[in-house]
Amino acid sequence: xxxxxxxxxxxxxxxxxxxxxxxxxxxxxxxxxxxxxxxxxxxxxxxxxxxxxxxxxxxxxxxxxxxxxxxxxxxxxxxxxxxxxxxxxxxxxxxxxxxxxxxxxxxxxxxxxxxxxxxxxxxxxxxxxxxxxxxxxxxxxxxxxxxxxxxxxxxxxxxxxxxxxxxxxxxxxxxxxxxxxxxxxxxxxxxxxxxxxxxxxxxxxxxxxxxxxxxxxxxxxxxxxxxxxxxxxxxxxxxxxxxxxxxxxxxxxxxxxxxxxxxxxxxxxxxxxxxxxxxxxxxxxxxxxxxxxxxxxxxxxxxxxxxxxxxxxxxxxxxxxxxxxxxxxxxxxxxxxxxxxxxxxxxxxxxxxxxxxxxxxxxxxxxxxxxxxxxxxxxxxxxxxxxxxxxxxxxxxxxxxxxxxxxxxxxxxxxxxxxxxxxxxxxxxxxxxxxxxxxxxxxxxxxxxxxxxxxxxxxxxxxxxxxxxxxx
Ligand SMILES: Cc1cc2nc3c(=O)[nH]c(=O)nc-3n(C[C@H](O)[C@H](O)[C@H](O)COP(=O)(O)OP(=O)(O)OC[C@H]3O[C@@H](n4cnc5c(N)ncnc54)[C@H](O)[C@@H]3O)c2cc1C
Numbered sequence: 001x002x003x004x005x006x007x008x009x010x011x012x013x014x015x016x017x018x019x020x021x022x023x024x025x026x027x028x029x030x031x032x033x034x035x036x037x038x039x040x041x042x043x044x045x046x047x048x049x050x051x052x053x054x055x056x057x058x059x060x061x062x063x064x065x066x067x068x069x070x071x072x073x074x075x076x077x078x079x080x081x082x083x084x085x086x087x088x089x090x091x092x093x094x095x096x097x098x099x100x101x102x103x104x105x106x107x108x109x110x111x112x113x114x115x116x117x118x119x120x121x122x123x124x125x126x127x128x129x130x131x132x133x134x135x136x137x138x139x140x141x142x143x144x145x146x147x148x149x150x151x152x153x154x155x156x157x158x159x160x161x162x163x164x165x166x167x168x169x170x171x172x173x174x175x176x177x178x179x180x181x182x183x184x185x186x187x188x189x190x191x192x193x194x195x196x197x198x199x200x201x202x203x204x205x206x207x208x209x210x211x212x213x214x215x216x217x218x219x220x221x222x223x224x225x226x227x228x229x230x231x232x233x234x235x236x237x238x239x240x241x242x243x244x245x246x247x248x249x250x251x252x253x254x255x256x257x258x259x260x261x262x263x264x265x266x267x268x269x270x271x272x273x274x275x276x277x278x279x280x281x282x283x284x285x286x287x288x289x290x291x292x293x294x295x296x297x298x299x300x301x302x303x304x305x306x307x308x309x310x311x312x313x314x315x316x317x318x319x320x321x322x323x324x325x326x327x328x329x330x331x332x333x334x335x336x337x338x339x340x341x342x343x344x345x346x347x348x349x350x351x352x353x354x355x356x357x358x359x360x361x362x363x364x365x366x367x368x369x370x371x372x373x374x375x376x377x378x379x380x381x382x383x384x385x386x387x388x389x390x391x392x393x394x395x396x397x398x399x400x401x402x403x404x405x406x407x408x409x410x411x412x413x414x415x416x417x418x419x420x421x422x423x424x425x426x427x428x429x430x431x432x433x434x435x436x437x438x439x440x441x442x443x444x445x446x447x448x449x450x451x452x453x454x455x456x457x458x459x460x461x462x463x464x465x466x467x468x469x470x471x472x
Contacts, residue, residue, distance in 0.1 A: 003192020019046025085150025274404025
């Protein structure tokens with residue numbers, strides 16, 4: 001709901017909760033007592049400082065440094081693109097900053113994590129001196145204009161005072177424990193912007209008259225609205241069901257947690273990558289439905305499109321998500337976790353395909369065909385990965401997209417099985433009819449896009465090496 005209302009504004013609690021999670025997972029009791037109550041209450045906000053001009057997707061070359069100074073550290077360096085880096089909406093800002101100690105090992109294994117408050121906090125909880133942590137510029141961006149994205153300078157005077165979170169040189173590992181939460185949330189931004197775009201587009205299409213009728217009556221406009229709605233429902237089903245997987249990975253009986261975590265790890269790059277790619281399409285279609293009014297700013301349709309563009313870039317670009325899906329999540333266990341998911345999808349497809357209702361049976365067959373194509377893609381990539389990792393990476397984006405279209409169809413189909421059951425008992429009749437019709441549209445009109453990605457994966461052109469870099 002927040003992301004549908006204003007993604008830029010929603011980023012402030014997003015980043016604050018990320019900072020709070022990092023402190024609560026890895027901070028000392030003293031750090032937790034001092035910082036968590038006010039961050040959790042929304043009195044203070046938080047930021048995450050990873051990126052530097054020379055360190056983006058690869059954080060290894062990071063230059064920001066930390067020096068030991070009694071019971072604390074002094075931080076020196078510059079971070080770029082820091083979301084909600086500075087503002088006066090909260091009384092204090094708690095920066096979480098990655099930096100390198102002088103004797104740290106090279107690369108990503110030598111990075112430590114620090115709490116660096118904008119205002120130092122006294123022992124009684126009151127605010128003290130201004131810390132040496134300042135914004136030196138605000139980025140001018142394509143979208144999310146309500147979010148101040150800052151270049152932050154630490155220690156330009158005598159060093160910004162920072163407090164270690166977790167162990168020295170273990171900062172990246174501390175950050176990565178929150179990675180699944182953060183990536184799920186960015187996937188939800190894709191959905192939130194898409195839902196906002198849909199609500200605006202459907203309202204406009206009911207009112208705007210062309211050719212003597214409201215444009216919603218024109219087949220092509222209806223196609224666009226149904227596509228938006230079906231993609232949104234598929235994304236929502238995927239994200240919500242797998243949020244439960246996240247809860248179970250933390251809260252299931254100890255002996256079951258590993259299996260839930262493996263499944264969650266597999267889902268996260270698909271949720272982040274596919275949902276943010278789809279978000280760009282859905283918000284763009286929202287502009288299209290408004291015609292010229294979509295391209296001018298008054299309607300707000302363009303804002304969803306501009307805002308959502310960042311979601312495929314930050315929190316690990318979608319290229320990094322695709323590489324993670326293929327290189328770690330699929331290949332690491334030889335496809336075992338993916339096979340378990342395939343089994344679940346097969347059960348849903350079989351349940352629909354076995355229906356005496358022709359419509360439902362056809363939906364089951366569509367899901368079954370998409371599953372068979374995905375099994376083939378998974379096996380092809382696993383084989384490719386063994387002999388030529390670069391070739392496997394050249395089709396990783398196609399695989400992520402094919403996986404997303406399949407997973408969306410699977411969860412929608414599973415929702416429809418619930419709807420069929422409720423309908424048989426005359427419950428929630430309209431909602432359930434609409435759910436089944438939306439699923440049917442998705443399975444027959446949108447999920448087949450996965451076949452094009454499968455063809456690309458199977459094509460002999462997976463080796464991009466034949467095309468010289470100089471030719472680009
Ligand atoms: C509005 C905004 C807000 C941001 N907020 C924050 C924030 O709060 N905190 C923070 O620390 N950072 C933040 N960032 C930074 C963001 O996380 C980075 O921009 C992002 O990680 C990409 O890094 P980069 O820009 O250096 O791109 P690069 O890493 O240079 O990537 C450029 C291109 O190369 C590709 N690429 C790079 N390496 C590989 C690889 N190994 N395999 C395949 N492809 C690769 C990428 O996919 C991309 O297409 C923000 C950025 C923006 C624009």
